[in-house]
Structure formats: structure tokens, C-alpha cells
Amino acid sequence: GIWQPVWLEAVPARGAVSRVRIVPDLTGITIEVDAAGAEYAVAVPLEGGGLLTAAGNTGPLRLEVPDPHLWTPDDPYLYSMTIATATDKVESYFALRTISTKDIGGHTRLCLNGRPIFLHGVLDQGYFRDGLFLPHSPDEYERDILRMKELGFNTLRKHIKVEPEAFYYACDRLGMLVIQDMVNSGGYRYVRDTVIPTFLSKKRCDLGTGGSEKRKAFFERHCLDTIGHLADHPCIVGWTIFNEGWGQYDSDRIYRMCKAADPSRFFISTSGWFAQEESDVQSEHVYFNDRVLMGDQPGKFLFLSECGGFSFRVPGHVTQERRNYGYGEQSRSSQELTQRIQALYDGMVLPSIPNGLCGCIYTQLSDVEGETNGLYTYDRAVRKVGPEAMLHIAAQVEQTLSNAVENG
Numbered sequence: 001g002i003w004q005p006v007w008l009e010a011v012p013a014r015g016a017v018s019r020v021r022i023v024p025d026l027t028g029i030t031i032e033v034d035a036a037g038a039e040y041a042v043a044v045p046l047e048g049g050g051l052l053t054a055a056g057n058t059g060p061l062r063l064e065v066p067d068p069h070l071w072t073p074d075d076p077y078l079y080s081m082t083i084a085t086a087t088d089k090v091e092s093y094f095a096l097r098t099i100s101t102k103d104i105g106g107h108t109r110l111c112l113n114g115r116p117i118f119l120h121g122v123l124d125q126g127y128f129r130d131g132l133f134l135p136h137s138p139d140e141y142e143r144d145i146l147r148m149k150e151l152g153f154n155t156l157r158k159h160i161k162v163e164p165e166a167f168y169y170a171c172d173r174l175g176m177l178v179i180q181d182m183v184n185s186g187g188y189r190y191v192r193d194t195v196i197p198t199f200l201s202k203k204r205c206d207l208g209t210g211g212s213e214k215r216k217a218f219f220e221r222h223c224l225d226t227i228g229h230l231a232d233h234p235c236i237v238g239w240t241i242f243n244e245g246w247g248q249y250d251s252d253r254i255y256r257m258c259k260a261a262d263p264s265r266f267f268i269s270t271s272g273w274f275a276q277e278e279s280d281v282q283s284e285h286v287y288f289n290d291r292v293l294m295g296d297q298p299g300k301f302l303f304l305s306e307c308g309g310f311s312f313r314v315p316g317h318v319t320q321e322r323r324n325y326g327y328g329e330q331s332r333s334s335q336e337l338t339q340r341i342q343a344l345y346d347g348m349v350l351p352s353i354p355n356g357l358c359g360c361i362y363t364q365l366s367d368v369e370g371e372t373n374g375l376y377t378y379d380r381a382v383r384k385v386g387p388e389a390m391l392h393i394a395a396q397v398e399q400t401l402s403n404a405v406e407n408g
Contacts, residue, residue: 004164012087014038020083022094022232023264026113028064029094031056038085045080070113071095071234073154076175078234095172095234099265101280101301105408107356108301110266112177112237118401119177119237119359120394121155122148122375123306126163127368129319129378138166140380145176147376148365151387152394157305157361160184160243162226171235179268179305179361180230181240182223186211186247193245198288202273210249219247220254227261238266240305244285245274252278271305281305287327287363290348295356302356308344309363309373312337312384317377323370327363338386345393353397354404360397 011018015038023030033040037058044052047069054063069077078093100111109116124144128135135141141163148156155177158167162183171178197204210216223241230236241258242248248270255269255278269279282297285306295302311326312334324330331337341362349360366374375385 005166015085015087017083017085017088017090020090020092020232021228022092024094024096024234025098026070026096027068028062028096030060030062032060033083035085035088038087040083040085043082043084047077047079065096068096071097071175072112073175073177076173078172092232093172094232097234099237101266101299104405107295107408108299108358109356109405109408110301110303110358116401116405117154117358118353118397119155119179119303119361120153120397121157121177121179121359121361122153123159123361123364124156125159125364125368126161126167127366127378128380134164138164141167142170142174143380144365145170145174147380147383149174149176151375151385151390155179155359155361156365157181157240159364162230168230168233168235172233176235177237178233178235179238179240180226180236181243181271182219182226184243184246185219186215186249188246197245197273198285202275204245204274206248206251206270206274206276208249210247215247216249220257223254223258224261227258231262236265238268238281240268240271242270242274244272245270248274252276255279266301268303268305286348290344292348293352293355293357295358301358302352303358304349304352304360306361306363307348308341310337310340310344311372313372314377314382314384317379317382318367318372319378320370325371326373334384334386337384338389341385342389342393345396350396350400353400354407 015035017033017035019034021032039057041055046052052063054061071077078095081092081094083090097113101108102111130136157179158181160181160183241254242251251269255267258267266280268281268283271283272285280300282295282300282302283305284293287309293302309327310331311324312331313324331340364374366376366380367378376383
């Protein structure tokens, strides 16, 4: 119970609803209910009044929603839902939305509900000064989401950590897209996995690696368990399997395994480098030598899945005086940090959008212990960037994407 809520619930011996899986699209949902073979009824209150009902037993059940209200970050509409058997009753919710790709002007574009979207996001490691793995209150998840929305962001990359349900529910309600990382394990070596790919070569075969068979079996089971646990949250639009070579092995095979478990979302097989053949995404990490990027891998959308990470220490809000981790020179003020972020977008992100760039993840939401490269301090007491300037960047991103799609 250190990092997840724990509860005890009495359920009937027969007819208990133990699992629900919802796959949405733009007109309704396909739902599977595990109630040990018992018949069940689904009831959905409709926006304009009335009640949508259906009954099922085993196998998928299709519900077509009249006058569908689609879910977007700007309008995160959720439908409530009740599932009942003769002996059990559960309440849940769903949203109508799709994530897909489309070829536009020779580039693969990511689309939400069939319309091109730019994943304008930040890296979110999910650590808090007052509780490390957990905030002092679940409401702090909501506050973090709103802090990023107030700066114009629409996406969080949940980095190598699975949160309690309160986080994902808040993202569903507030309209924050999520890319969920798997929790990597296995060996990591700084020179092999960071220095060489950052400055020399991003290519490496991953066949025959991965450590012990016990470790690999644990990781693969965890990947499938993570998907099964979180798949019903509409906020989640994509998954990251391996990050920067950490514990990476057989990524093509594991991509196929994970994609079969959730074909409705995109998968980043290898975030940053050491890409093999199979992935939905051409992922790049650029912390040094900013450059204009080109989407040149057919069928894969271009995604800058980490960048920036500029450091700014705020006196009185630093937890480790002897550590100061960030990228590039230390910023001396909020204005200087904001200007560096604007220069990053001007020099690399915005010019790459016409070349197919579909998203950018800035490192990171908040400082974490000795890492001082957050948009907020570790205690969330100080916002380190100018909100007007950050909203201006978000508007530039939206306009640049619109122009690229129109011209494409």
C-alpha cells in the first residue's frame, strides 16, 4: 500500500463483475464484461435525456451512442455507465475518441478523432517532495494537470512509473492526453546506453540481450498487466515499451505482443534510440545540438519524445545543494529559462512540424531531487517559466500544424 490504494470489497459468490474492457470509437463502444458467465445489463444516461440500455452474457457487446459527444482535451466529455447482474452492480464511465494516423502531404500524421493533433507535452516522472512516490493528497494530481494546461500543454508522458487510478481519472476528467511508459528493468550502463547514443551512434542490435529468462518473463508479464490495468482510460493514447536502451531486448517481438493486446493505441517500441524495425513511432531524443527533424520512416509518425531539460535553481526550493542536473548552461532567471525554451521551439520544434513532427515532450514538469530542470520547483511552490510566453508557444505549435496540414 505504499504507492497504490488498498481496499477490501465483499462480492457475491456468483455473478460478480470482475473485469470490464471498453474499446471506444466515434459512434459507440464495444464492451466485454467478465461476470463468470452471468447475464448483465448496461445502462448509459444520454446527454440530451433518456437512457441507452443493452444486455449481454459472454463475448463482446456493441453499444451505438446516438448524437455522440466526442472526447478531446478541450472538451473531455465522459459518459457514465452502470453494469448490473442479478447479484452485483458497478459504476464506470467511458469516452468516445479514437487515435489513428493518416498520410497527409507525404507525412504520417497522428490524428485524434480523425483530425491531426500535435502532442504538446512534458515529461512527468510523478515524484513529489512531500511524499516521493505519492503526493500528500490525491488532489495534487489534478493540480499538476491544471498547472500544465495553464501553460498550454495537452500531453503528459508518464515516465517509467504507473500511478494510482486517481491520476488517470483526473486526466480523463480534465482533458490531458497521456503516453504511458512501461516500467523498465534490467541492466543500464551510462556510457553504453547514454553517452554513445547521444554523441556517436544510435544504432544497436537488441537480439539475444535482456538478462535472465526470469527477468524477461517478469517484464513481459508486467507490460501486459499494465495494458490490461489501464486500457479503459480514454486519456491514454500511446505506450512506451523501452526507454533509451534501459533493459532493452527483442523489441520487435515485444512490440507485436503489446500491439496485439491493444491495437487501438500507438506504441513507441524504443524511445530515443536503438530502434529496430517494428514501431508505430519514429522517436527522437535531442538534448544537445538542436536540429530540424525529418519524418523519413514510412508508416511511422515523427515524435520528439524528449528534449530541453534546461536547468534553473530557485533559491530556497532546492533539495540537494550539491547536485544540479540539467542540460546545457544554468539559467539565471525565469525570463532566461523561458527564452531558452522559446529558442528551442523556434529552432527545432516549429520548423520540424512541416516535416512531419507530430509531438514534442519537454523535460520536465517539475524538479526532482537533484534534477533542477523542471517547469516548477520540486515542491510546486514556484512556477519557473512565464505563462504568457508558454501559451504563445502553444499557439505557435497549433498554427504551424494547421498551416502544415493545409499546405500538405
